[in-house]
Amino acid sequence: MTEGARVAVRHLGMRFALQGRPLVALEDVNLQVREGEFCCIVGPSGCGKSTLLRILAGLERQSSGEVHIEVRDPAKPLTAMVFQEQSIFPWMTVEQNVGYGLRMRGVHASVRKRVVGHYLDKVGLAHFAGAYPHQLSGGMKQRASVARAFATDPEILLMDEPFASVDEQTRALLQEELLRVWEGERKTVVYITHSIDEALVLGDRVVVMSARPGRVKAEIDVALPRPRSVYELKSTAQFAELVARVWEPLRREVLASYGELAS
Amino acid sequence: MTVKVRVARSARRGPARFLEGVAAERLISISSPIFLLLVWEAVGRFGLVDVRFFPPPTAIADTFARLVSSGELWSNTVTSLGRIVIGFLIGAVPGLILGVVMGLSRFVRAALNPMVGALYPIPKSAILPLLLLVFGLGEASKYAIVASGVFFLVLLNTAAGVLSIEPVYLDVGRNFGASRLQTFVTIALPGALPLIFTGIRLAWGIALVLIVVGEIFASQSGLGYLINNAYQTFQIEKMYAGLIVMSVIGYASFLLLDELQRWLVPWRGSRAV
Numbered sequence: 001m002t003e004g005a006r007v008a009v010r011h012l013g014m015r016f017a018l019q020g021r022p023l024v025a026l027e028d029v030n031l032q033v034r035e036g037e038f039c040c041i042v043g044p045s046g047c048g049k050s051t052l053l054r055i056l057a058g059l060e061r062q063s064s065g066e067v068h069i070e071v072r073d074p075a076k077p078l079t080a081m082v083f084q085e086q087s088i089f090p091w092m093t094v095e096q097n098v099g100y101g102l103r104m105r106g107v108h109a110s111v112r113k114r115v116v117g118h119y120l121d122k123v124g125l126a127h128f129a130g131a132y133p134h135q136l137s138g139g140m141k142q143r144a145s146v147a148r149a150f151a152t153d154p155e156i157l158l159m160d161e162p163f164a165s166v167d168e169q170t171r172a173l174l175q176e177e178l179l180r181v182w183e184g185e186r187k188t189v190v191y192i193t194h195s196i197d198e199a200l201v202l203g204d205r206v207v208v209m210s211a212r213p214g215r216v217k218a219e220i221d222v223a224l225p226r227p228r229s230v231y232e233l234k235s236t237a238q239f240a241e242l243v244a245r246v247w248e249p250l251r252r253e254v255l256a257s258y259g260e261l262a263s
Numbered sequence: 264m265t266v267k268v269r270v271a272r273s274a275r276r277g278p279a280r281f282l283e284g285v286a287a288e289r290l291i292s293i294s295s296p297i298f299l300l301l302v303w304e305a306v307g308r309f310g311l312v313d314v315r316f317f318p319p320p321t322a323i324a325d326t327f328a329r330l331v332s333s334g335e336l337w338s339n340t341v342t343s344l345g346r347i348v349i350g351f352l353i354g355a356v357p358g359l360i361l362g363v364v365m366g367l368s369r370f371v372r373a374a375l376n377p378m379v380g381a382l383y384p385i386p387k388s389a390i391l392p393l394l395l396l397v398f399g400l401g402e403a404s405k406y407a408i409v410a411s412g413v414f415f416l417v418l419l420n421t422a423a424g425v426l427s428i429e430p431v432y433l434d435v436g437r438n439f440g441a442s443r444l445q446t447f448v449t450i451a452l453p454g455a456l457p458l459i460f461t462g463i464r465l466a467w468g469i470a471l472v473l474i475v476v477g478e479i480f481a482s483q484s485g486l487g488y489l490i491n492n493a494y495q496t497f498q499i500e501k502m503y504a505g506l507i508v509m510s511v512i513g514y515a516s517f518l519l520l521d522e523l524q525r526w527l528v529p530w531r532g533s534r535a536v
Contacts, residue, residue: 057438058437058438059434059437059438077439077440079438080438080439081434081435081438083431083434083435085429085431086431087431087432087434087435089432089435089449089450089453089454090530091453091454091456091528091530092453092530100435100439100449101439101440103449104436104439104440104441104442104445104449105439105440132529132530133530134530134531152439
């Protein structure tokens, strides 16, 4: 194992049975994420990137290979996940939602209140602590979801296209907020997205996955300075060059995934 | 565009233009039953219907007042309500618990589905004779008939409610380390609550039906007995008094259930979840 790797994925394979037919979702995936690294994974639809994240989260068990997450503090939860779809509970207020992970870990109510208050502040939901999700916009719900994950202070943060379903302007705002919160803590993050822009804006490194069966196709280091500003960053020549470097390997995989759909 | 606006405006020039919307509706809602009572009274007085079967409202009101002052109506109402509530709880609590377990566990579902499927369609009034054999003529058989109807409705709706919970919520529970009990209390139960309430409302309606059936066939007390006894002794006004109380109980209890739902399911708000 490479020194300093916080997450190490080795020869990972995942097979499903889909309507009686075997389906290889992941094949021989190898990946290492360093401590404090913001690692973005892009890939064509159906390449198994969400499956990879679910395996890291302990929600699925791989068919072969191994996943190693280094535990630095056994008192902390191993992972906390921000889901793609709306995942904050409709039956809890924003405050209860953000405090859910802490409550499950038996954190005392007074400590919980303080931590939850801190993160509600950070994502701009302080005034909505007592609101129910049906009173919030899609972007606010995802803010609460991000706050819920950060609040548990996990060893590893996992994010599965958390901003995929919000409009573009809101997405840029949410990305800026996420960067602000993350740059304050420098947690190890594995972030799934299908947007090259998003991957480059957020990540220290972009991992390109192949069409099904998913494999690691390319890895591109993003040596853009931090703290980053989403809009300024996108207009730089360096950014445009990085987009091209990620798009090159990804394009072939996207075409390959179309080919598979057509056949 | 402009055409649409014009159409919308012209529609407002309805017959109740001098009484705007809500006030007009309220007036109609209050006056229509009064009008019906007046017609009823009139057709009775003028001999257009047989007053032995359709006594005029004033005669029913007289009897009603007499039954209230004698305490007969009150004691029978309390008896029936007590039986409904106890029978309801005996049926609903196990139905709720088993329903959540059925919703969460494929194996429990596989084990219980055949039995539920076979027993649920039997009209509960049809098993009254069996219940009388088993539980006798006392209170127990009344609780049993109500509980038998309530149990299945709460069970099936609760299980359906748990099954309708988005899988991602259960994933969140697992990812954040919720125990089985915590999953039950923080996800399965509240997630199923809207449908559980549907089950409770249906079950309450069935409970009102079944208690009357039980009391008509095998009881010397309660509103069902009062109604049936009035019929057999040809005290038709008294029968109507019993029906009025049933109507009031039904109406009031559904208002209470609405209120309870607002209080227990506050996240439903004005918009659907």
